[in-house]
Amino acid sequence: MAIDYGAPPLLDIAGLHLSIPTSGGDLRVLRGVDYQLWQGETLAVVGESGSGKSVSSLALMGLHPRRASVSAERMTFDGQNILGLSRPALRKLRGNQMAMIFQDPMTSLNPVLTIGEQLVETYSAHGKGSRAQATERAIYLLERVGIRNARERLGQYPHQLSGGLRQRVVIAIALMCNPKLIIADEPTTALDVTVQALILSLLKELQEEFGMALILISHDIGVVSSIADRVAIMYAGTIVESGGADEVIHEPLHPYTRGLVDCVPRLRPGRERKPLVTIPGIVPSLLGPSRGCLFRNRCPKALDTCAMTDPAVQRTASGRVFRCIHSEAVLHAAHTRPADPAPVAAGGRA
Amino acid sequence: MSGILEVQELRVQFKVGGSLLAKPRTLHAINGVSLSVARGEVLSIVGESGCGKSTLARTMLGIETPTYGRVLLEGRPIGDYRRADLAAKIQPIFQDPYSSLNPRKTVHDLIAMPLLVRGGMARREISRLVTDTMELVGLPRRMMHSYPSAMSGGQRQRVAIARAIVTRPEVIICDEPTSALDVSVQAQILNLLDDLRRQLNLTYIFISHDLSVVNHISDRVAVIYLGRIVEIGPVEDVLHNPRHPYTRRLRASTLEPERGVRLPKPVFQGGFPDPTNPPAGCHYHPRCSEAMPVCQTAAPGALRVGHSTVACHMFTGLADDDEDLNPESAQIAAGQET
Numbered sequence: 001m002a003i004d005y006g007a008p009p010l011l012d013i014a015g016l017h018l019s020i021p022t023s024g025g026d027l028r029v030l031r032g033v034d035y036q037l038w039q040g041e042t043l044a045v046v047g048e049s050g051s052g053k054s055v056s057s058l059a060l061m062g063l064h065p066r067r068a069s070v071s072a073e074r075m076t077f078d079g080q081n082i083l084g085l086s087r088p089a090l091r092k093l094r095g096n097q098m099a100m101i102f103q104d105p106m107t108s109l110n111p112v113l114t115i116g117e118q119l120v121e122t123y124s125a126h127g128k129g130s131r132a133q134a135t136e137r138a139i140y141l142l143e144r145v146g147i148r149n150a151r152e153r154l155g156q157y158p159h160q161l162s163g164g165l166r167q168r169v170v171i172a173i174a175l176m177c178n179p180k181l182i183i184a185d186e187p188t189t190a191l192d193v194t195v196q197a198l199i200l201s202l203l204k205e206l207q208e209e210f211g212m213a214l215i216l217i218s219h220d221i222g223v224v225s226s227i228a229d230r231v232a233i234m235y236a237g238t239i240v241e242s243g244g245a246d247e248v249i250h251e252p253l254h255p256y257t258r259g260l261v262d263c264v265p266r267l268r269p270g271r272e273r274k275p276l277v278t279i280p281g282i283v284p285s286l287l288g289p290s291r292g293c294l295f296r297n298r299c300p301k302a303l304d305t306c307a308m309t310d311p312a313v314q315r316t317a318s319g320r321v322f323r324c325i326h327s328e329a330v331l332h333a334a335h336t337r338p339a340d341p342a343p344v345a346a347g348g349r350a
Numbered sequence: 351m352s353g354i355l356e357v358q359e360l361r362v363q364f365k366v367g368g369s370l371l372a373k374p375r376t377l378h379a380i381n382g383v384s385l386s387v388a389r390g391e392v393l394s395i396v397g398e399s400g401c402g403k404s405t406l407a408r409t410m411l412g413i414e415t416p417t418y419g420r421v422l423l424e425g426r427p428i429g430d431y432r433r434a435d436l437a438a439k440i441q442p443i444f445q446d447p448y449s450s451l452n453p454r455k456t457v458h459d460l461i462a463m464p465l466l467v468r469g470g471m472a473r474r475e476i477s478r479l480v481t482d483t484m485e486l487v488g489l490p491r492r493m494m495h496s497y498p499s500a501m502s503g504g505q506r507q508r509v510a511i512a513r514a515i516v517t518r519p520e521v522i523i524c525d526e527p528t529s530a531l532d533v534s535v536q537a538q539i540l541n542l543l544d545d546l547r548r549q550l551n552l553t554y555i556f557i558s559h560d561l562s563v564v565n566h567i568s569d570r571v572a573v574i575y576l577g578r579i580v581e582i583g584p585v586e587d588v589l590h591n592p593r594h595p596y597t598r599r600l601r602a603s604t605l606e607p608e609r610g611v612r613l614p615k616p617v618f619q620g621g622f623p624d625p626t627n628p629p630a631g632c633h634y635h636p637r638c639s640e641a642m643p644v645c646q647t648a649a650p651g652a653l654r655v656g657h658s659t660v661a662c663h664m665f666t667g668l669a670d671d672d673e674d675l676n677p678e679s680a681q682i683a684a685g686q687e688t
Contacts, residue, residue: 222605
């Protein structure tokens, strides 16, 4: 399905802040997150632990911790303002218009309910139809996600299924109410690689069939580059770079993106056993307000001024967005150094 | 020449599910594995969850007892070593530094533990060795009296590595040492492991499910499916010219951040088989796209193909003639006759 970027976005978030009060002060987990998502599009949110990639999605579903305070300039879903929506109103949206797939199907499924009950529950809770209709849809979706003997499976408990099958059940539950948006938080991290590839292909296929928008939260650049249309790279509560997946991953502008892409070992033949590129230092503390770029202490391109002013949000001609004191030209020149290993054609790929 | 670590026709079985009315079933975690690791080499063991790779690691460490076959360290069965002597020669690094370190002990005490187990060392000597080792793994001295809860995942894994090398062992068994870490930290830990191997002339058995990491760190790779080795050989062959259909499938399922890499076509098929009731013949045949009638009845022997050894009927008759010259193929073959 072609994505219509001329249409209003399905999801529009601007200036999202979230902080959690702690005994040591406010933990500012999100420090101004902006993104938009269109119908039928896949956006990957990439970052390391503590970057805020999961929290930003939880916040838009109203699933963040209750003591956290959330503010935003704009937060709309399908034209409706969802900021400050009451909990019952949010409950009407969740599972219905937007659904979530979590990392570990062992913990996201209820162990004492049959999978049939868990599938039907979502449908009935949103008043979509009778129990019989719900059961029919459950069987259809289980078959659609590649589970054979779906009718018999309805009476089984999660522990009777393998990890891959459980994650397919979770996907089927997410699809029960035909949502407009699915948020998948590391949906394949707990799975084996052969199963991971199956689940991702399945998600992609279902997305095209049902025309949903998909937010994929992941730390795995390989997964992201195989499935995403656009990518947003998060660091310390902000999106430091976003744009088309191929451009961001293969021609990164922000020094953090560059480091993240370079430090992943590759499955290329003829390796030279060189040390891997690393990002020195550790993630900064998110306590309290900050000034300047939060990546500056680990950044190979940092200047003295990086500590003084917040990096400006810049937009390139091709619609990429990045937060850095340096211009696109400077970053581009810095990254295309001759020492870069030439990409090897994917030889030996069976 | 025999290797520093030899695994010979190893079988490890567990009894599971026994009750008053039900007879316990036998789980064949390791079902005839033979391999040899040379001093200073990095051998990776790859496979999916439940294939037996962690049981193999635990047996090499002497934690599990072989049902049949044996593990030799420097020519001696590991069962013949005293516990303290074994601990001085072979040490583990586990996946999750959050659960493998006792939260109530300081960094100093955690790293000193293997030395205390071995005994016969003065306190001052122990402290000196702990400080030296902390420096080797890049932990600042001021962390000596910290607790694991005050440390990041990368620092904790450095503590686990320091603890593993403090007795200056010969062999380290690394069981998924970076899979719980962020990618930028993973790069630091992989570089550290590579440096230490060179400095201390260590031998690694590296267990992983991540082929890109395996490609980076190892000399040779063994691919395990349901307790049997299906392919073993140099990295260049096993990962870049895979022969066994299972290895090829693993390779194709690995998603690389390269331009034009797309998801493989989804193939719905039976999941991982039940290890208490493995399929007859070749264990992989129910999932194999190349399966022939013979695969359902006879377990394939090990065949020498190029520099690798492959257990697959596809190569019968096509294999190199010098298979008898390869001790490993003879070992695998012997291991698979019941």
